[in-house]
Amino acid sequence: xxxxxxxxxxxxxxxxxxxxxxxxxxxxxxxxxxxxxxxxxxxxxxxxxxxxxxxxxxxxxxxxxxxxxxxxxxxxxxxxxxxxxxxxxxxxxxxxxxxxxxxxxxxxxxxxxxxxxxxxxxxxxxxxxxxxxxxxxxxxxxxxxxxxxxxxxxxxxxxxxxxxxxxxxxxxxxxxxxxxxxxxxxxxxxxxxxxxxxxxxxxxxxxxxxxxxxxxxxxxxxxxxxxxxxxxxxxxxxxxxxxxxxxxxxxxxxxxxxxxxxxxxxxxxxxxxxxxxxxxxxxxxxxxxxxxxxxxxxxxxxxxxxxxxxxxxxxxxxxxxxxx
Amino acid sequence: xxxxxxxxxxxxxxxxxxxxxxxxxxxxxxxxxxxxxxxxxxxxxxxxxxxxxxxxxxxxxxxxxxxxxxxxxxxxxxxxxxxxxxxxxxxxxxxxxxxxxxxxxxxxxxxxxxxxxxxxxxxxxxxxxxxxxxxxxxxxxxxxxxxxxxxxxxxxxxxxxxxxxxxxxxxxxxxxxxxxxxxxxxxxxxxxxxxxxxxxxxxxxxxxxxxxxxxxxxxxxxxxxxxxxxxxxxxxxxxxxxxxxxxxxxxxxxxxxxxxxxxxxxxxxxxxxxxxxxxxxxxxxxxxxxxxxxxxxx
Numbered sequence: 001x002x003x004x005x006x007x008x009x010x011x012x013x014x015x016x017x018x019x020x021x022x023x024x025x026x027x028x029x030x031x032x033x034x035x036x037x038x039x040x041x042x043x044x045x046x047x048x049x050x051x052x053x054x055x056x057x058x059x060x061x062x063x064x065x066x067x068x069x070x071x072x073x074x075x076x077x078x079x080x081x082x083x084x085x086x087x088x089x090x091x092x093x094x095x096x097x098x099x100x101x102x103x104x105x106x107x108x109x110x111x112x113x114x115x116x117x118x119x120x121x122x123x124x125x126x127x128x129x130x131x132x133x134x135x136x137x138x139x140x141x142x143x144x145x146x147x148x149x150x151x152x153x154x155x156x157x158x159x160x161x162x163x164x165x166x167x168x169x170x171x172x173x174x175x176x177x178x179x180x181x182x183x184x185x186x187x188x189x190x191x192x193x194x195x196x197x198x199x200x201x202x203x204x205x206x207x208x209x210x211x212x213x214x215x216x217x218x219x220x221x222x223x224x225x226x227x228x229x230x231x232x233x234x235x236x237x238x239x240x241x242x243x244x245x246x247x248x249x250x251x252x253x254x255x256x257x258x259x260x261x262x263x264x265x266x267x268x269x270x271x272x273x274x275x276x277x278x279x280x281x282x283x284x285x286x287x288x289x290x291x292x293x294x295x296x297x298x299x300x301x302x303x304x305x306x307x308x309x310x311x312x313x314x315x316x317x318x319x320x321x322x323x324x
Numbered sequence: 325x326x327x328x329x330x331x332x333x334x335x336x337x338x339x340x341x342x343x344x345x346x347x348x349x350x351x352x353x354x355x356x357x358x359x360x361x362x363x364x365x366x367x368x369x370x371x372x373x374x375x376x377x378x379x380x381x382x383x384x385x386x387x388x389x390x391x392x393x394x395x396x397x398x399x400x401x402x403x404x405x406x407x408x409x410x411x412x413x414x415x416x417x418x419x420x421x422x423x424x425x426x427x428x429x430x431x432x433x434x435x436x437x438x439x440x441x442x443x444x445x446x447x448x449x450x451x452x453x454x455x456x457x458x459x460x461x462x463x464x465x466x467x468x469x470x471x472x473x474x475x476x477x478x479x480x481x482x483x484x485x486x487x488x489x490x491x492x493x494x495x496x497x498x499x500x501x502x503x504x505x506x507x508x509x510x511x512x513x514x515x516x517x518x519x520x521x522x523x524x525x526x527x528x529x530x531x532x533x534x535x536x537x538x539x540x541x542x543x544x545x546x547x548x549x550x551x552x553x554x555x556x557x558x559x560x561x562x563x564x565x566x567x568x569x570x571x572x573x574x575x576x577x578x579x580x581x582x583x584x585x586x587x588x589x590x591x592x593x594x595x596x597x598x599x600x601x602x603x604x605x606x607x608x609x610x611x612x613x614x615x616x617x618x619x620x621x622x
Contacts, residue, residue: 027430030430031430034423034426034428034429034430034504036503036504036505037422037423037426037429037504038423040419040420040422040423041419041420041423041424041435043416043419044416044419044420044474045435045438047416047470047473047474048438048439048442050455051452051455051470051471051473052442052446052447053438053442054447054451054455055446055447055448055451055452055454055455056445056446056447056451057447057451058447058450058451058452058454058455059447059448059451061450061451061454066454068454068457071458072454117347120340120343120344121344123337123340124340124341124344125337126341129341132348133344133345133347133348135605135608136348136351136352137347137348137351138608138611139351139352139355139601139604140351142529142533142600142604142611143533143597143600144532144533144534144535144551144596144597145533145535146533146535146551146552146554146555146558146596147551147554147593147596147597149558150554150558150589150593151354151355151357151358151593152354153558154358154361154586154589154590155354155357157586159370159372160369160370160372160586161372162357162372162374162375164372165372168372194351194354198351202612202615202616203615206616226333226336258536259534259535259536262536263555263558277449280448280449280450281449284449284450285449285450285453285540290450290454293449293450294448294450294451297448297449297450297451298448300448301445301446301448304444304445305444305445308444309444324440
């Protein structure tokens with residue numbers, strides 16, 4: 001505290017003797033000048049402390065035997081008991097594996113789709129046609145996963161779903177897609193593409209709009225084919241957008257969108273569909289094992305934090321603007 | 325594949341346009357199929373005859389839902405949750421973003437750091453649940469509104485927008501003696517209508533579609549939201565489908581009645597998405613604008 005800044009004095013609101021009087025006065029002047037701004041921030045910061053920082057403190061129950069009657073502070077300490085149980089439990093390795101696998105599938109199969117789609121859309125020369133297609137492709141992004149999931153389940157139903165009606169027309173046995181350990185992840189990824197591929201094109205299209213049209217002209221004069229122009233001009237033009245979005249996506253490896261997976265999963269496919277968040281929900285909330293699943297949540301958050309910090313370092317090393 | 329012959333190029337472009345149209349149709353086809361199902365008779369549905377057009381057209385499924393009334397109550401609840409939630413969100417986002425967009429504000433960096441950190445690390449599901457229980461707001465809509473008072477991402481979008489507003493107007497108003505609140509109300513807000521529109525839409529769609537929070541915090545059935553009611557219907561129908569599939573003779577029972585669980589589920593889906601699909605064509609340009617402002621580094 002030997003570097004007395006006006007900021008520190010203003011935060012504590014106490015006049016420490018180490019703070020020269022002039023600086024204090026300066027700080028006071030700032031507060032007075034911006035009093036309304038600070039006043040506006042009071043509820044905002046109260047929100048962040050109560051609803052964001054208090055739950056972080058609440059994660060301390062991972063080291064306790066939490067009972068609601070005793071409260072967070074009154075509950076008995078349990079040391080690393082819950083973590084030991086967690087790391088020796090087969091459930092843990094299963095949900096961790098599913099979380100990572102579904103993310104890897106997403107990166108391999110779903111991530112490239114908006115890029116290809118954006119390249120195709122970018123080739124469309126009729127403006128209204130392009131806009132119409134875009135607006136239609138965006139629609140699923142605005143629909144709740146309850147609805148999308150309900151539709152997916154209905155379409156794939158073995159008795160009345162249209163997909164199986166078509167399959168049966170070819171004389172093949174109907175497939176129970178949502179209850180098959182092989183088909184369920186496929187449908188999870190496909191429904192994710194359906195929901196977000198169109199919307200995902202926006203940033204790529206914006207990046208493509210920023211490419212200098214003279215580059216295309218020059219390449220055309222040099223006799224470069226359409227595909228070569230896409231390969232040598234369009235793709236390099238969106239390379240940094242691709243890199244940043246890919247890295248951000250990798251930074252989310254520990255998360256699977258709860259709302260999507262919760263609606264699509266069912267008991268028959270728990271083996272491949274149970275991820276960290278749904279496990280915490282089922283075992284923690286429904287099974288009231290608060291401390292045990294908080295230990296899992298804490299593990300997930302810490303790995304997630306490490307991932308995102310590493311990702312930010314990589315982005316900065318590439319010479320791009322970091323996330324912070 | 326060279327640009328040499330215009331004939332091949334034309335053909336390729338034709339194919340590209342057709343392919344994109346096919347993708348758009350593929351994207352929308354499931355919605356159309358559900359719409360057709362919602363308007364079809366139960367016999368046509370269970371024999372799998374419904375594709376794009378309803379068979380044995382009937383409004384029985386919709387009638388059934390309206391007479392039951394639960395879905396309409398849930399819709400009323402969702403409207404309340406959405407309207408109040410969005411209003412609180414916009415208000416809070418503005419009062420957070422404006423002060424922190426002023427570079428002169430002392431302590432700004434510390435506060436921004438505190439806010440940014442919450443994007444990287446969170447308390448997790450169980451501690452949040454315990455917090456809501458401790459605050460005694462279980463089974464009230466405050467349990468939905470308060471924890472989601474401001475989206476940190478949207479906060480950064482709005483802060484970036486405020487930072488890029490021209491400062492001259494504001495400075496001259498300050499010289500005329502207007503205080504910050506007057507400046508926000510008279511100068512900043514009128515200039516910010518496009519971004520406020522975009523964020524209002526994002527928040528409102530989020531409220532309309534979310535179900536996880538309601539599932540966790542709202543216990544009495546009269547207070548359930550539209551999406552949770554729909555979720556329950558989907559769960560029960562897929563359960564009945566599972567059973568019907570196991571004992572495949574069970575379908576005979578539903579064939580007798582006019583409405584089938586599939587038809588009712590389809591009708592419920594249509595009722596839930598109709599409001600969004602109705603406003604979407606008029607508002608989609610604001611959505612895109614919002615994303616592009618947000619991507620200019622928050």
